[in-house]
Amino acid sequence: MRVAIVGFGGIGRGYVAYLTGQGHEPVIWSPSGAALADFSGDALLTVTGKLEADLPLRIARHCAEAVGGAEVVIVAVQANGFRAVLDAIAPHLAAGQIVIISAHCSFAALYLHRLLSARGVDIPIAAWATTALTARKSGPRSVHVSGIRAKLDVATLPAGHAQVGLDVCRSLFGDRFELREDLLAIMLSNLNPPAHVANMLGNLTRAERGEDWPNYGSITQGVGRIVDAMDVERLALAGAFGLSVRSVQDHYVHSFGVAAGPVGEMAAAVYRNRPELLGPKTLETRFITEDVPFGLVPLEALGRIAGVPLPLHKAGIALFDAICARDFRAENDLLPALDLERFTADELHRELRGA
Template structure:
């Protein structure tokens, strides 16, 4: 039996991760917030998740609990597997409860390393690692039942970055992280989903809103030549931000296996018809995380960082502004900001020093 890990979250990603790790011999403590635990009553009662697809079987967990102390007691790795909008709540929940020898790993990160450190403070914050994507293409089919359509390659970063070398070898037992980013800023700029979803979602709003009448599958119906052209522009803008900060960003290439300088035709062929992606239904509403996570926690911080270092992001900004209208929300105000991430008043050089050492000034 391998070591015990805590998986925090009750969605499809957390269920898939609990199944995957249990299938490989880990002892898993699954945690869900008390206010959402009614939707997982069967999992709480049976401690068992049934999986189909890439992993088949029924897997019994070590614990299923809504007591955070019980979930993380005695574990070294605390895996936060939630949409980015839940990160604030988890920083408050974990603050003062996590010890210095524990490691928080966030899937997907969305600049969560900086967020946790701002909330915890430099002195009390443990090492926080963030991953650029969920390791699974997965959906919950029913309570206790998850289907795993495929596996995604994932990369990781650490805050402080200088702590990563001493952790990564042990952590590859959890996932075979393909790349260790230089720091969490590079990881946040390398989040996959906003760069993949932006064009197809933007051009499919009416189809998504009519999906009760006509089934909608984003990767089958939404990935079109036009949406791929938009995605390339989004990717180019965030790559320019990376270049100004000294990073060579290749998130879409890492996800698709394409070479740098890929064309919209190549992007289209790599996603449209992909056997792991096309069976995934939805989104079925513009309130989906494809909008409400990708915009405020991906596109918005990319734009803010770009403005801070003098890189224009006209296509990214246009998508955010249209989403503001579609969602009747102000994602500029609700998303990640320099204040949220503790970057206010820091120069680009000071930001790079901070993510390397975990110390300001």
């Protein structure tokens, strides 16, 4: 398949490597233009870790060149870039294509669905609860792929396209996808916000001072108990919408193959297997700048609509507002455009099914 990958950070580069190895034809569009600058001439992408290769790249100069003619478009940018990227790709999408949002948060698929509906375009938008692999840029022309997930949840908007979305995801990345009820189930299955927020709170000064600290090795029993307690709130919110989603323990079992138990013990097992994974060395990290405004804040909004209190989620937002001297609610540029507060819980759930 010809696959347009929008975004050229660690995840986007990792997808290039994986899809090329599977015989697909990825083309990259880097909204920032960094890919064109870094890969001038015949420069190759060097891939290390779970995948190893030196790959030539096909780089699109602009959005229309990438999206036009692509069978699949994968959005692989951080959440604070979603709105600008979705605004850019929407005019170029057409019947017969499919969009994958990796990883979905903050109603991004609903935002794109409304843009397309205004044009009379009805195409599947597949949303993943997390990324298909873990990867980071290891240099201007390289990427290190540290893991490929064995299991991954997917839902498609409109829900009537669910089987198409599932089939395309499996065609690209293999039989690792499990179909979920709808987009709301995917939103409530994202474990990054509570895990990252808890770990940053417990290791705040280490990050701020730029120290080396092990990501999973620093999820102590106390940090793990924060994650567990936030998970109770998330599961209660899912229950209010009649959904059953994976617990944080289920996530660790499916993603890392470790035995179930308290989060602190499960994280220690991950650390023993992958000690090279380090935590952020700055407060200007997606663990805060993405997971607070685009992770915790949308859940807070869902809690208001469903009448479910989320005191720890609210506390996390307030604490990081204070720590970073920012208003993270105001930094979410998707929520104001969606006007969700006018919906009842049932109405919103139908909207997120495309009903």
